[in-house]
Amino acid sequence: MIGNQKKHEKNTVKLEQLTWKLGYCVEKNQLPDAFIPSVVPGAVQLDIAREANYPDYNYSDNYKLFRWMEDVYYTYRTHFEKPIINAGEKLWFVSKGIDFQFEIVFNNELIHAQEGMYASVELDLTPYLQEINILEVKIMPAPKRHAYPEDKTQASHVTKPAVSYGWDWHPRLIPLGIWDETYIEIRNESYVNDVFVDYELSEDFSVAYITIHAKATLTKDYAYRWELKDAQDKTVVSLEGLMSPMLDETITFTSPTLWWPHDHGVPYLYDSCFQLVGSDGEIIQSVKSKIGFRRVKLVMNEGAWDEPATFPKTRSVPPAQIELNGRRIFGKGTNWVNPEIFPGVITQKRYKELLDIVVETNFNIVRTWGGSIINKASFFELCDEMGIMVWQEFPLSCNNYPDNTNYLALLEFEARAIISRIRKHPSLILWCGGNELFNSWSGMTDQSLALRLLNALCYELDRKTPFIPTSPLYGIAHGNYLFNWKGQEVFDMINNSHHTAYAETGMPGISPLETLKSIIPPSQLFPPRAGTAWEDHHAFNAWDENMETWLCRDILDEYLGHAESLEELVFQSQLLQSEGYKAVFEGARRKKPYCSMVLNWCFNEPWPTAANNSLVTYPSVLKPAVAAVRDACRPMCASAVIHKFVWSKNELFTTDLWFLNDTLQELSGLNLIVSLQAGDQDLRISEWQIPDIKPNQHVAGPTITCMLPLWQVKLFKLILVVQENAAYNAEYTLIYRTDKT
């Protein structure tokens, strides 16, 4: 049963290709009737579906067939011959993630029990080894705080992603099983368990004061050697000495090249290599990691100290401005959710294809939302490399997580693992307790012990990274999620609100036609109706039952007339999503510096929705809004304030011109031509000699007005052309009516 014994690092032999089988039963102490092949990492549901030829859960309402799998007991089983273990070596079982409550049984002996999917498991199997060994991982049913209601509140006592219990864009499908890298390996008895290369930058960023924390089990005297290499593989600083079980060594590194998000510089990474060295110089073990040097703070938004201005006086808002390496950075980004329903199938490649889109959309930050999983190591490694800032939430979302001892102990156990794993990544710029916890639908407050605990743990383990208990905080905005809410258009919402950050702002769009056809039976495709696969895929009754979310056909009808075909409906929805998102991103940007961030809700989705606020349909299909947002987030571009969507014949059209600049560049001599385009008619209405553009500052230009003529069109465009600099051009689609409505 043993695969090839591959030398990964000196004296650490990973024994690969354990062959797992899976069985299940309805009572805890039953033996499964049968075992089926299992793919690890994966999920119990995927194994069963594969073996029993379940239909695709992405299609129609097939996901409902998986419901029974929440409530049974699972046993993963593998067996292997005793490998050759030399004197001074041990055999370890390692799993980076098992979901959720489980026991490890080895040769019929219970050797470990755990609740929690983020704390990795490392078990010394040596004392129990026999010639033929049976290793079992027994998974308990999905945790449920109560039987009813059958919704996210069932997960309000655990660290499991609440989203899998059902959300307005997620079917109820609760993964269970081994979901991250899992193997057995031979280790030297002396073993370095953990290396954390910490640092503090001098005020002027010219010096990094590095501290190497290493924990080890040592059976004899060893030395250590540590090297830092730059991107050209040149050693820039090194250190060596006697190893100890708790090593804390400091060294000064001058002139570090700093790590920057991709739109502000190079996400420069160094290679750290820590080695355990034997008495005759042989390398016992190597621990490698990437290091990026940066200092991150949340600082007060410009102008925010001036508020409140009058008495009785409450507090000023909490800071929401990212300051990276001393530079105030406007955050343009998105909310990242789990890219798959079953995290066990997520690969580095899957992360990469989505993160490539993040960068191409001119986003510099992702908020990894508290309702979904804490991502695997490769996610953070990619964000480090690609220069994407990560706002990382703990797994709490829209629930009232209790003050009780059991939950607090579980949360502490998991949070320590999460913080220790992620804190080393330069892309990590913010810890956040979770999503929308200080709003009525959650009911937690600043007094909730879970959030006080998370603050305390982040202070203990990673105090150099900012921490906020939840989002929204006072001054930070979530929502709205509609083009028009009770008569308030998105243009009005963004132009007339005053927030330090827009951390969630949504705009629903129907998925592309091909996606719809792949998830909705042909007979249900048009017209969309509640109670069909459209509803299973969130087009109806997903969020606000009164608003037909997320299809929002009432809004589409009102603006664009009743669509007569699916193609027309998709076009309508995607037009509103594109123009809405464009308005939100540009509108928030224009509020710089008081406003410091705008993130749309949401970037991706873990299964193909029929309609959703997402920019990217599952798996990686771009909605047209991506292009709109990419333009709206260009570091430099022209921009116009859209005051409303519908304009009429003989109405005075009005807009305000801007030129946006988030770069350190200066520009001068630009000339902007403003025109309206209706069909093939092009009406030049104004010209703006843009004043000198200073680094990291926008320029507000004139207000333009123009009487709208009689056109035979339903849509027209406002077009901004920057002469000889087409890269800065902008355009907006608007509705034209000959009658006032």
Next chain:
Amino acid sequence: MIGNQKKHEKNTVKLEQLTWKLGYCVEKNQLPDAFIPSVVPGAVQLDIAREANYPDYNYSDNYKLFRWMEDVYYTYRTHFEKPIINAGEKLWFVSKGIDFQFEIVFNNELIHAQEGMYASVELDLTPYLQEINILEVKIMPAPKRHAYPEDKTQASHVTKPAVSYGWDWHPRLIPLGIWDETYIEIRNESYVNDVFVDYELSEDFSVAYITIHAKATLTKDYAYRWELKDAQDKTVVSLEGLMSPMLDETITFTSPTLWWPHDHGVPYLYDSCFQLVGSDGEIIQSVKSKIGFRRVKLVMNEGAWDEPATFPKTRSVPPAQIELNGRRIFGKGTNWVNPEIFPGVITQKRYKELLDIVVETNFNIVRTWGGSIINKASFFELCDEMGIMVWQEFPLSCNNYPDNTNYLALLEFEARAIISRIRKHPSLILWCGGNELFNSWSGMTDQSLALRLLNALCYELDRKTPFIPTSPLYGIAHGNYLFNWKGQEVFDMINNSHHTAYAETGMPGISPLETLKSIIPPSQLFPPRAGTAWEDHHAFNAWDENMETWLCRDILDEYLGHAESLEELVFQSQLLQSEGYKAVFEGARRKKPYCSMVLNWCFNEPWPTAANNSLVTYPSVLKPAVAAVRDACRPMCASAVIHKFVWSKNELFTTDLWFLNDTLQELSGLNLIVSLQAGDQDLRISEWQIPDIKPNQHVAGPTITCMLPLWQVKLFKLILVVQENAAYNAEYTLIYRTDKT
């Protein structure tokens, strides 16, 4: 030199009446030229002033004579003969508080160095003992973060009260020296260092799950015995067993009588006695304390979850509602500042005379403000006994306390001592990081490490008590501090604002005539002028230079005409203070349940001011506003909304009637007569049959209007008479004018 050896507890002998002397010098390593008698506890300034016959620092600007004492080095010295120390005993030096940075030198050997006035000192002197022993406490100059500006910012790196560096009601006088109980004592080698009787109450308060934490140094096997006695000295629960160095024993106590604030029940206390017991049953040591059983939470204010109502949506406000033993309690109270400039002279008696006034004023809570000292043990003991809730702040106020390592280490050292000392008191209902830290004049934010550290420490050591990082928080109000601010009257401020709590609301009043005469030279008494002792005592340029604070003569002139005598001026000021405070307390109470607390700024003062927001002039002189506030805070009373202060002939006078009830009592059949009284004329204007009054609920009554007749008065009164229940009557003084202004 040794006083009587008095047996305090079995085998613990406190050696009292050490005679201390004090010397000083300008360089650290100099020897003082001379030593003068010293009173311990006290302050170096008081010793010097006493010896050198300094004039009273309370008078005129005499406090300025003490300025040089900030910057010299002090040596306290005492000597004593070696006491009889038996085998198995040791001699300890104990000080509960030395202010601020100091060294302890014993027989010319440096045995301890410390920065921090709240962490007590316990030193084993035995190894250094000689026949004649010299004990010295060397005090460094007052800590100053910088030379200029010479103000509170000089204390922004330490835990010393910022107020002593100068405030709008406090002269610059920075105490130094031994400020709390200090002695040497003989202890058994086996010694219980700390006993903390912790508990958790069952959901229905019927059971207390008690945990006894005791730390001890043990040289042989001992037993322990613990008893809890009720107020009738009857043992209600007890426990005994083998003692260990870290004892953690739990026991269940059923039907505890709960502790309540004085206006909601009995502040019931039990006596805890923990004894270390020898092998033949002899009591080695007894540690006694009081225990009060209560559960305290900060819960969401009623109605606060409904806000914000619209999108974009920020968070709901943090909770400010005290829930004690499951009951929502409206906090009526005051801001408590240091009762003396020199905390070393504060006695239990001094606390008692002020706390008696707190209770008599119908206050149930004091906010012990972060700019002043952390009070001595007797303060909390009295609050426990008298049923006064304590909102306890850490020593941070109106400064930007830094993120640096030195300060954080000092703060942690001091905060651990503070929390461990105070957490056992049932009167403690809230920890708060400090005063006004999230406002522009301080410049700290939620990201400030000092506040994250305090959250972590309170979570670790006392998570059952709520913690807030500062006041005001979002939704909580501070200010205003004037009867009329830029045209906004106090009536308008309180009637038209919307806050969860009014944690500081001020109203200046001139001190009583006798006090003024005792601090201001006769030639300067009238008229008050800036640049005289009036200004030294905060009547001018104390807070807002444009507002003549705190005398506010411009406001008095406008409302009541230019006073021609000191007596008239004092009357005017005290009238506005009384009516203003009455309006604020009743106004905030009427906003229950959304509003949950009102505290005036401030209760007391540490020296006699000429004018101040205080209710009580130093030392314990009641201003007339005390009576007004006492009436306004009655658990049950009639109340009228005052819309403005000045009314004119032929104007339609209007008011809204209320009956306030913070008790659990029900009442019915009350009848309220409303009249206006002008001189000897009494105009009955309305009658209100008050509906049934329900427990803990106010009743809003009708709006009353009445055309004002021609009167020959400058003031008139609105009088509410509750027939046959004079205890609920209320009255308000208003200004009458025959001409409209």
